[in-house]
Amino acid sequence: MTDLGTPGIDLPDHRGRTGLDQTGRDLSGNPDVVIRDVELLATAWHVLRRTTYDYRHRDGRWSTEQRETYDRGDGATILLYDRDRRTVLLTRQFRYPAYVNGHPDGMLVEAAAGLLDDDDPASAIRRETAEELGVTVGDLEHVFGVWMSPGSVTERLHFYAAPYTADDRTGPGGGLADEGEDIEAVELDFDDALRAITDGRIADAKTIMLLQWAALSGPFRAG
CATH class of the missing domain: 3.90.79.10 (Nucleoside Triphosphate Pyrophosphohydrolase)
Known part of the structure; x- marks a missing residue:
């Protein structure tokens, strides 16, 4: 991270990528999952993110969850x-x-x-x-x-x-x-x-x- 921005977010990382913190923010296919935040943890070659979301359980109860995902592409x-x-x-x-x-x-x-x-x-x-x-x-x-x-x-x-x-x-x-x-x-x-x-x-x-x-x-x- 620099005073001018963060590589992989608003500055290109070493693979020229930006906006890596946006993945998942627009998901809407499951009404029981509401994405709250996406944090970029690492971009050395592939991408490690931590996502915070609200999840509605089968009994109707809502909870806030966090998951880390490793994105190496398909x-x-x-x-x-x-x-x-x-x-x-x-x-x-x-x-x-x-x-x-x-x-x-x-x-x-x-x-x-x-x-x-x-x-x-x-x-x-x-x-x-x-x-x-x-x-x-x-x-x-x-x-x-x-x-x-x-x-x-x-x-x-x-x-x-x-x-x-x-x-x-x-x-x-x-x-x-x-x-x-x-x-x-x-x-x-x-x-x-x-x-x-x-x-x-x-x-x-x-x-x-x-x-x-x-x-x-x-x-x-x-x-």
Whole structure:
């Protein structure tokens, strides 16, 4: 904060953003929620806000509540599958938040994913798949859109699936080095990937959801 203003509010922050304290002030879809104030707590890269609102309980009683929300933007993820060879193509990369919270080495096997930034979900996942796995995606199937951690994180994640073959791997993958990414492509037999959920080798929520979708109603469903 300066005498001339506050970065992210009336001065651009390091990403050129202003008005970050306005998000949510105009919400009117739920008559039992009245937004009173939005405070900007942090804008280092994503945005942390504290919102004060009045809430009408089911018994008619009103109370004043405060919630902190972490806004990192929306994202997209994809399961690449080869039906004929019965394989899926995933990633392996280091995830510090998992490492600091008990994962043995922080190396998670995951479906390719990324933030939308300024793209629509389909364009974003095509971009991320090319960057992380070196795969040029053809037809996309939209599986579902899900709020992954609605108690505190605003992100909605768009889930996709698409077939792939060895010929579709047209680039090196690995992620963007200038963003610190170091991503390994991991091809797994689909049945082994399902076993990896049970034994803990795959412990990432979005990946588990896509693998179970593939088994229940997707490309590897029985019958």
